[in-house]
Amino acid sequence: xxxxxxxxxxxxxxxxxxxxxxxxxxxxxxxxxxxxxxxxxxxxxxxxxxxxxxxxxxxxxxxxxxxxxxxxxxxxxxxxxxxxxxxxxxxxxxxxxxxxxxxxxxxxxxxxxxxxxxxxxxxxxxxxxxxxxxxxxxxxxxxxxxxxxxxxxxxxxxxxxxxxxxxxxxxxxxxxxxxxxxxxxxxxxxxxxxxxxxxxxxxxxxxxxxx
Amino acid sequence: xxxxxxxxxxxxxxxxxxxxxxxxxxxxxxxxxxxxxxxxxxxxxxxxxxxxxxxxxxxxxxxxxxxxxxxxxxxxxxxxxxxxxxxxxxx
Numbered sequence: 001x002x003x004x005x006x007x008x009x010x011x012x013x014x015x016x017x018x019x020x021x022x023x024x025x026x027x028x029x030x031x032x033x034x035x036x037x038x039x040x041x042x043x044x045x046x047x048x049x050x051x052x053x054x055x056x057x058x059x060x061x062x063x064x065x066x067x068x069x070x071x072x073x074x075x076x077x078x079x080x081x082x083x084x085x086x087x088x089x090x091x092x093x094x095x096x097x098x099x100x101x102x103x104x105x106x107x108x109x110x111x112x113x114x115x116x117x118x119x120x121x122x123x124x125x126x127x128x129x130x131x132x133x134x135x136x137x138x139x140x141x142x143x144x145x146x147x148x149x150x151x152x153x154x155x156x157x158x159x160x161x162x163x164x165x166x167x168x169x170x171x172x173x174x175x176x177x178x179x180x181x182x183x184x185x186x187x188x189x190x191x192x193x194x195x196x197x198x199x200x201x202x203x204x205x206x207x208x209x210x211x
Numbered sequence: 212x213x214x215x216x217x218x219x220x221x222x223x224x225x226x227x228x229x230x231x232x233x234x235x236x237x238x239x240x241x242x243x244x245x246x247x248x249x250x251x252x253x254x255x256x257x258x259x260x261x262x263x264x265x266x267x268x269x270x271x272x273x274x275x276x277x278x279x280x281x282x283x284x285x286x287x288x289x290x291x292x293x294x295x296x297x298x299x300x301x302x
Binding site for chain 1: 213215216219244245248251254255258300
């Protein structure tokens with residue numbers, strides 16, 4: 001297949017369906033197609049961590065990252081999420097794009113940690129909950145699980161304000177951390193307590209490589 | 212769930228050196244065509260829990276003549292790779 005261009009990928013990802021009724025408790029908000037496409041494109045072109053690789057997507061939600069990874073010819077991609085409703089939409093997306101190299105598993109990502117999946121995947125990609133509101137520390141739990149599962153690299157988005165903390169943790173866990181980009185993440189108002197129409201938050205796109 | 216996913220979730224409970232795989236209770240078994248990717252397969256095969264795959268495939272009636280033991284130089288045998296492909300990605 002010919003190489004997919006960034007624009008093509010982005011416009012495909014724009015057609016991916018997102019949450020119908022986002023759940024506050026799970027901190028659900030979609031990864032914007034533009035950001036998802038840029039992330040995946042970089043992972044694919046600069047680091048070659050998608051094509052023919054076994055990829056896991058933690059907290060996949062409606063699957064925009066999984067769908068994108070599958071389009072970039074991941075050997076196989078498994079999306080994990082706790083929310084059945086989101087996974088239903090995710091499956092619909094897989095069917096609509098006729099992607100066969102994806103599967104989804106309904107489970108609590110945090111419970112995977114001590115379980116079975118140690119180093120079974122090449123690459124982990126994720127846009128984890130940022131760990132705000134009722135979810136304090138959730139971002140770090142996701143990271144810990146990701147490090148446990150990945151053989152080569154983990155790609156993730158984190159609030160820039162938590163960078164120092166993550167740097168320290170990465171050091172503790174003996175993982176190399178590289179900030180690939182600083183993004184302005186436009187979070188559209190999806191919940192009642194959001195007063196503004198949308199807010200920009202500063203987010204780091206990070207690559208962690210396993211030693 | 213495809214059998215490759217099942218294989219990735221093979222249970223290794225703490226303290227047990229060799230966890231046993233999750234039991235499969237299939238309500239429906241489907242087979243759907245997936246593009247054959249020999250490069251990915253030859254990379255994957257050594258990383259699989261082979262015994263678990265054979266057992267799982269057998270329990271679903273889709274063993275597809277997979278051997279109990281992996282033969283050396285299996286990656287050069289395209290016919291074999293195609294059979295693994297069927298079991299791993301299409302069932």
